[in-house]
Amino acid sequence: MSHDEHTPFRENIPAYALGALDAQDAAALESHLQTCASCRTDLAGYRAVGDHLLTALPPRNPPAALRRRLQSRLPSAQKAIRPRLNWSISRVAVGAMFTLLLALNVNSVLQVSALQLQQAELTRQIQTSQTVLALLSYPNTQNLPIHANDANVAGTLLLDMDRNIATLIVWNMPQLQEDQTYQIWLIDPHGNRTNAGIFRPDLGQPFTTASILSTGNLSDYIGIGVTVEPTGGSDQPTGPRIVSVDF
């Protein structure tokens, strides 16, 4: 490759190494890097500058309370505080959820046959809740807590890595405007986001269920995020994140 062909790419390498190159230029540079060893070497040098920048800040001690908080959330502290309680609460919660979902199923079937309203939406709800029922009764299902900035929002991700099935159950999800939807993103170890479906809060229910749609293996991801997006969803997250789950 001649010097002239390299130049526009080579000029963009420092910004790319800092993650500051605009998307279009980044895509062009990435395809050039596939074929150009000399630009890859260049990039490695600038990436090392980025690593140095991470360590170039004067240390700042966090408050001592932070260490205590962290320690109290480690498994041994959790076990020491409430070994039986934890277990029995989650059993009760699962039992309550099971009953509620059965009621929802019967209820939804009645609504479909009697009213023929919003049939597609109700069918989706039924399918999702049947998935939830199946996941709840399967012994290898993981029950992961969700994180939300809004203290009223709580819930669980039911995850079966082996069978590549996951369903999100969220209580008190804020209602959306007409032209908005919630969108689920799978997050990989590099921070890339992949669309995993859209949903709106279930009307008339205190909780919302949504299936995670993944074409890849869920085990390739480190978690999910849920953002507010325009109706129909986006290619990449654009709105605020409401919920996240770490796998």
Added chain:
Amino acid sequence: MTDIDDNELIARVAQSDERAFLVLYDRYASRVHALTLRILRDPMQAEEATQDAFFKLWNHASQYLAERGNLLVWLLTIARRTALDRLRLESRRPVINDADRPEDILQSIPDFHTLPEESRWRSLHFSVQSLQPNQRQVIELAYYQGLSQSEIADVLGWPLGTVKTRLRAAMEYLRHEWIEK
């Protein structure tokens, strides 16, 4: 356990060894917190980001590969991403003041038992401080605020070409100082 090296400690953390985890916390919490504070500029938010970063270390310790770089850099990379995610979630306006206020430096009390590390970050810090102010500002917004070059141009009201030139010059200087010397 405090004299055990990072690679051994992280291997133990991968086996759910809580004491090893706390040793790593004591060793690096002030470095992680410096970064989350720099990015978020809010003590409460920074504390949460620091905590999240260490939980990610706890949960993903088995994914650490020593041959890809040292543990501190890996941990700080996690912390940076965690803090930038929070910043985007808040969609706060970037702060364009120079972040190196004198009181920030004074608050960092040197630990005598980490003198080699201490002199290392001091010399790195010195190089960043010796950049021209407008070059330092571009690095600050790109790396510690997560902005793209065109976003930086918007925030500072500079032509995009100027942003690109200054970012390149700054990176070239730092590479010369840190990598080639």
